[in-house]
Structure formats: C-alpha cells, structure tokens
Amino acid sequence: MVKGEKYFLKMENVRVRFAPSPTGALHIGGGHTALFNWLWARHNGGKFILRIEDTDLVRSTKEYEQTIMSGMKWLGLDWDEGVDIGGDYGPYRQSERLDLYKQYAEKLLDEGKAYKDGEAIIFKTPANQDISFDDIVYGRVEVNSDGLREKDSDKLKDIVIIKSDGMPTYNYAVVIDDYLMKISHVIRGEDHISNTPKQILIYRALGWDVPKFAHLPMILGRDKKKLSKRHGATSIYEYRDMGYMPDSVFNFLALLGWSAGDDKEIFTRSEAADLFELSKVARRPAVFDFDKLNYINQEHLKRLDPLTRLNMVKPFWIEAGLNVEEVEKTRGTDWLAGALTLMAGRGRTAKEMAEFSDYFVSFEPVKKRWTPDENLDKAKLKEFYEFIFTAQEFKAESMENLARQWVEDKAVKMKDYAMPLRYALTGMKVSPGIFEVAEHLGRDECKERLKFFGLM
RNA sequence: GGUCCCAUCGUCUAGAGGCCCAGGACACAGCCCUUUCAAGGCUGCGGCGCGGGUUCGAAUCCCGCUGGGACCGCCA
Numbered sequence: 001m002v003k004g005e006k007y008f009l010k011m012e013n014v015r016v017r018f019a020p021s022p023t024g025a026l027h028i029g030g031g032h033t034a035l036f037n038w039l040w041a042r043h044n045g046g047k048f049i050l051r052i053e054d055t056d057l058v059r060s061t062k063e064y065e066q067t068i069m070s071g072m073k074w075l076g077l078d079w080d081e082g083v084d085i086g087g088d089y090g091p092y093r094q095s096e097r098l099d100l101y102k103q104y105a106e107k108l109l110d111e112g113k114a115y116k117d118g119e120a121i122i123f124k125t126p127a128n129q130d131i132s133f134d135d136i137v138y139g140r141v142e143v144n145s146d147g148l149r150e151k152d153s154d155k156l157k158d159i160v161i162i163k164s165d166g167m168p169t170y171n172y173a174v175v176i177d178d179y180l181m182k183i184s185h186v187i188r189g190e191d192h193i194s195n196t197p198k199q200i201l202i203y204r205a206l207g208w209d210v211p212k213f214a215h216l217p218m219i220l221g222r223d224k225k226k227l228s229k230r231h232g233a234t235s236i237y238e239y240r241d242m243g244y245m246p247d248s249v250f251n252f253l254a255l256l257g258w259s260a261g262d263d264k265e266i267f268t269r270s271e272a273a274d275l276f277e278l279s280k281v282a283r284r285p286a287v288f289d290f291d292k293l294n295y296i297n298q299e300h301l302k303r304l305d306p307l308t309r310l311n312m313v314k315p316f317w318i319e320a321g322l323n324v325e326e327v328e329k330t331r332g333t334d335w336l337a338g339a340l341t342l343m344a345g346r347g348r349t350a351k352e353m354a355e356f357s358d359y360f361v362s363f364e365p366v367k368k369r370w371t372p373d374e375n376l377d378k379a380k381l382k383e384f385y386e387f388i389f390t391a392q393e394f395k396a397e398s399m400e401n402l403a404r405q406w407v408e409d410k411a412v413k414m415k416d417y418a419m420p421l422r423y424a425l426t427g428m429k430v431s432p433g434i435f436e437v438a439e440h441l442g443r444d445e446c447k448e449r450l451k452f453f454g455l456m
Numbered sequence: 457g458g459u460c461c462c463a464u465c466g467u468c469u470a471g472a473g474g475c476c477c478a479g480g481a482c483a484c485a486g487c488c489c490u491u492u493c494a495a496g497g498c499u500g501c502g503g504c505g506c507g508g509g510u511u512c513g514a515a516u517c518c519c520g521c522u523g524g525g526a527c528c529g530c531c532a
Contacts, residue, residue: 021532056531120530138461147459151528154458163530170532194460194527217462224524252468255481259469263480282469285525289467292482302495345495356493403491418491430493 014046015184018072018079019174021053022064025235026071028227028288029189029219032253036216036281037187038077039254042273046184050082051177052093055167060095071236074246075253076269081181089181094173101168104176104206105161113205114161121162123172123202131197136185136214137281143197159198171195175202183211187278190215190285191226214278217257218285227288243351245304245312248297255296256286266299294348301353302345306337309353313340316354322361336360339440342432359426360440363449369427370453376420378455384417385456394443396435403435424453 018034020026026034041048050069054060069084081087091097105121108114114123129145150157161172168176178186193215203210221231233239239249250269254260260267260275267275301309310333317324328336339360340353347353358365387406391398407414422434425446431437438446450456 019532023532053532059531118530122530141460143460147528149458149528152457153528157528160530165530167530169530174532189526190461191526192532195532197460198528215461218525220525222467226525255468257468259480261470263470265468265481283462284464284469285462286469287467289482292468295482298495343494346493400491407491414491416491422492428492432492432494434491 011044011046011184013182013184014041014044015049015182016041016046016187017049017051017178017181017183018077019051019053019177019188020068021056021059022061022068023056023059024064025237026068026075027234027236028253029234030068031071031075031236031249032219032256033187033189033216034072034077035075035250035253036258036278038079039273039276040185040187040214040278041080042270043276047080048078049087049089049181049183050079050092051181052083053170053173054093054095055163055170055173057165057167067237074240075236075250076246094168094177097173097177098166098168100180101162101173101176105168105172108161108205111205119164119166120160123159123161123205125156125158125198125201127156129201129204131200133196133200133210133213135193135196136212136278137217138190138193138215138283141193141196145197145201148198159202161202171198172202175199175206175208178211179203179206179208185212185214185278187214187216190218214281217282219256220285220287222287224285224287231288243312243316243349243354244293244297245300245350248293248300251300252293252296255292256288257282266296266303298345298348301347301350306341307333309340309350310337312350313354313357316351317358317361320354320358320365322358322365324361327361335440342436342440344432346432356428356430359428359431360437363445363452366425366427366449367452370423372453373420381417381420381455385421385450389443389447389456394439396433396439399435399438420455421450424455425449 016037018037020030020034038048040046050072052065054065065083072079079085081089081092083092105114108123109116109121114121116122125145125148127146130142131145132140132142134140146156148157149155159171160169162168196213200210219227221227227234233242236249240246247268251267251272254272255265258276258281260272264275301312304312314324324336339357343353343357347356384406388399388402391402403414403417407417418434419429421438422431423429425434425437425441447456
C-alpha cells in the first residue's frame with residue numbers, strides 16, 4: 001500500500017457506539033468520546049449506536065438519559081440506533097437486557113469458568129494467560145493475566161460479572177452488548193485501556209472474536225489532571241450557556257487528539273467526517289485550553305449567516321433584560337441581524353457579542369453607562385453633529401466624508417469628535433465604526449440620543 | 457504495592473530515519489491599518505525531558521532513567 005493511500009479507503013460495516021451511563025449530564029469527556037465515534041461512523045458510512053449503560057441502580061435516572069441525548073443533539077451528533085429510535089439490535093438500554101446477561105453467565109457457570117459467591121456471579125480469572133490486542137491508536141498492548149491482581153496483594157483478581165442485585169457489571173455487559181450488537185470498533189477513553197484485557201478474557205471464555213479497539217487520549221485540565229468539576233465547566237450545557245456555539249465546541253473537541261492536516265483548524269462537521277482517520281489520533285493526553293476554544297468560537301461566529309448569528313445572540317440579549325421582541329417587531333429581524341453583521345469579529349462568544357451590542361436593541365443601557373465629561377466643548381460638538389447630520393442620505397460614507405472635511409477645515413482631530421459621538425450613541429468607548437453604527441441606528445434615533453445628552 | 461499507557465514551543469498539534477539547526481494554530485509582544493476596539497496583514501518570543509545505543513545520518517528505531525497519567529470497585 002502506498003503511504004497515505006489508506007486514508008482515502010473506507011471500511012465497510014463499521015458499527016460503533018457511545019455508551020454513557022445516565023448518572024449525570026453529558027460532560028466534555030463524554031462528548032469527546034461520542035464525537036470521535038460519530039466521526040468514524042460518518043467517515044465510513046457506518047452506524048453510530050447510542051447505548052445506555054444504566055446498570056448502576058442507585059445513580060442512573062431517566063432524566064439524565066434525556067439530558068445526555070439532548071446534549072448530543074446540541075453538539076450535532078445524530079445516532080442510527082438507540083433507546084429512543086430503536087434498531088435491529090435492541091433493546092439499547094442495559095437494564096432491559098438482563099435475560100441476555102443471565103443467559104451467558106449461566107453458560108460460563110456451566111462450563112466452570114465462573115462461580116457464585118452470595119448472589120453474585122464471578123468470572124474466574126485464568127492464570128498465566130498472555131493477552132494482547134492491537135489498538136488502532138496505541139498500537140500493540142501486551143499483558144499477562146497474572147498481572148490482574150487485587151490491590152496491594154498478589155492474589156489474582158477474579159471479575160464480578162453479575163452483581164448481587166442481578167445487574168451485570170460494566171466489564172461483562174460491555175462484552176455481551178458489543179458482541180451482540182456487532183460493534184466493529186470499540187472507541188472509548190484511554191482510561192479503559194487497562195480494562196480491555198479483562199474483557200478479552202471474557203470474549204475468549206465465550207469463544208467470541210474481539211472487536212477492534214481504539215482508545216482516545218484523556219482530556220486534562222490546566223493542571224494536567226484529568227478534567228473534573230474542580231476545573232470549572234464540565235457539562236456540555238455550561239458551554240452553551242456561556243455563549244459557545246455547538247459548531248465551535250464540536251470543532252474544538254475534534255481538535256483534542258486529532259488534527260485535520262493541511263493546517264486546517266476551522267471546519268464543519270462534514271468536513272471533519274471526511275477528513276477523520278482513527279489511525280491519526282494522538283496518544284498524548286490533551287489539555288483543555290479556553291483560549292483556543294474562544295478563538296474557534298470567534299471564527300465560527302464570523303462565518304455564521306446573519307440570521308443564524310442573530311438566533312445565537314438573541315437569548316443573551318433577552319437574558320440581559322432587553323426587549324428584543326419589540327425591536328424585532330418595529331425594526332425587523334433583518335435590521336437586528338444587520339446590527340450583528342456590523343459587529344464583525346467583535347466578541348468571542350455569543351454572550352460577549354450580545355453585551356457589546358446592546359445599544360442597538362435599546363437606549364436604556366446607554367443612558368445608564370453614560371456619564372458627563374466636563375471637559376467637553378458641547379457647543380463645538382453640537383456644531384459638528386449638526387454638520388454631519390446634514391448629509392442628504394444618512395449613510396456612513398456621507399457622514400464620514402463630511403466629518404473628514406470638518407476636521408481638515410478646522411485642523412482638529414477626528415477622535416475628539418468621533419469618540420464623544422460613539423460614547424453618546426453606544427455608552428461605550430469601543431464599538432464598530434461609529435458612522436456605520438449611526439447609519440444603522442438611523443437619523444431619528446441618533447438625534448434622540450444626542451438630544452438626550454444635550455449634544456444636539 | 458502491581459499492571460498498563462504516555463512524553464515536540466505555555467497550550468493544541470505537524471512530523472512514519474535524510475525534505476527539520478523542527479512547520480502551523482492559540483496565547484503573548486511589537487509594527488502596519490485606524491475615529492475606538494476588534495478583525496486583517498507583517499514581525500518576534502518560544503519546543504524535540506535526560507542518558508546510552510543502532511545508523512553515514514535520529515524528534516522519528518531500541519534500552520535505561522526521570523516525569524506524568526490510568527486501572528487494580530458487586531462505578532462505568
């Protein structure tokens with residue numbers, strides 16, 4: 001095979017799964033794993049399966065199941081088989097597959113490969129077995145079953161497969177389900193790499209072929225420890241609430257442990273799916289970097305079509321107490337969207353963009369922010385504003401031309417006139433080009449604001 | 457304690473023995489643009505953890521060390 005050629009080949013019958021336990025919201029790590037599974041399925045035209053691992057009776061809830069699913073949808077990850085849509089290999093909820101787990105446990109019991117202890121069924125770890133697998137990401141991993149010891153002991157650790165409450169354990173159920181669901185590639189976090197040998201032992205005991213394994217590098221916090229609540233936002237939804245867009249979070253997560261090559265860092269879901277290659281996934285754990293996320297979000301924000309951008313920003317205006325609906329009714333949706341187009345690359349999140357542009361929606365926040373400056377020569381400013389507002393058409397270009405004429409004639413500085421105008425119109429020291437802002441606000445609105453501050 | 461995994465700028469990464477006295481991106485600094493702030497353009501800062509091999513040649517292969525991490529639950 002010619003180097004590089006394999007990247008264009010697609011595998012057939014790819015079936016991958018994301019198997020969260022519904023014990024909390026979808027978090028960054030889970031989203032990352034789900035994303036890579038999705039990428040591999042879509043890259044190969046295969047199937048992406050959502051399986052719910054709800055065997056922890058005390059912590060699992062149906063609510064979390066819903067939350068995880070909506071989190072995945074928010075990220076743009078759709079699945080082909082799952083609890084909500086069914087499929088040929090269901091049920092897709094482990095608590096509904098108990099008879100299956102029981103059936104194979106009985107078989108293991110009959111063959112003397114497992115034994116009972118109390119109500120639990122325990123798989124007997126065979127001694128001195130060489131276990132190896134070729135991980136697509138990590139390469140060959142070799143272990144001997146003698147290394148599977150109990151903690152701080154030299155005793156071989158047997159594997160509980162059915163708990164006293166009748167539920168299967170993770171290491172057992174995952175084998176039964178992946179086999180029965182014909183999973184071709186098991187793609188999961190690197191923290192599972194040391195569970196894999198135990199699972200292979202069970203595959204062997206049952207006489208089954210093992211799937212291909214691909215472990216993914218962990219996501220770390222700034223302190224290089226596994227990402228957890230201590231590091232702040234871990235739930236996918238917290239990112240939505242901070243004003244990050246699903247496209248960006250997707251893009252950012254895809255870049256943790258993988259690169260699209262050709263220096264391409266900003267991409268869409270389908271571009272990522274086309275380019276994705278499991279064998280190119282990195283082994284080194286990746287640190288979650290907010291700076292990069294911000295940058296990626298800003299890039300996607302810039303690329304959005306005006307209406308979509310408006311939909312992203314609108315909730316944050318509303319959150320700030322602005323009557324967006326009213327403005328939309330009077331000035332129109334396009335006008336509001338246009339205001340955001342003017343914002344161009346300003347603001348890295350939808351929330352920031354909303355904060356930086358509130359003066360388009362309402363004059364009220366401007367009034368609150370504005371404080372008089374005694375050094376201003378109001379008479380001169382009035383003269384200037386009257387002059388530029390004489391423009392036939394209330395266009396940025398016309399106003400700017402008049403303004404330039406004015407500063408040249410009077411030998412004064414543009415900023416001494418533009419800045420007070422900006423401050424009166426927006427209540428801010430920074431904004432897009434102030435003549436463009438004025439044009440968008442319109443002649444009447446501008447006059448009203450200037451008059452309110454006694455500048456006209 | 458046992459087993460396993462990992463190691464390129466601060467961060468994400470490119471790198472499959474010569475194309476690399478290591479390339480890109482974020483961040484940072486400076487300059488340009490300019491009515492402000494962004495955006496954009498340009499420049500700069502900054503890295504192969506250490507020690508041995510193998511080889512004509514090593515970031516890349518091997519060994520050791522060091523440093524991280526994961527697992528060793530009737531959690532998943």
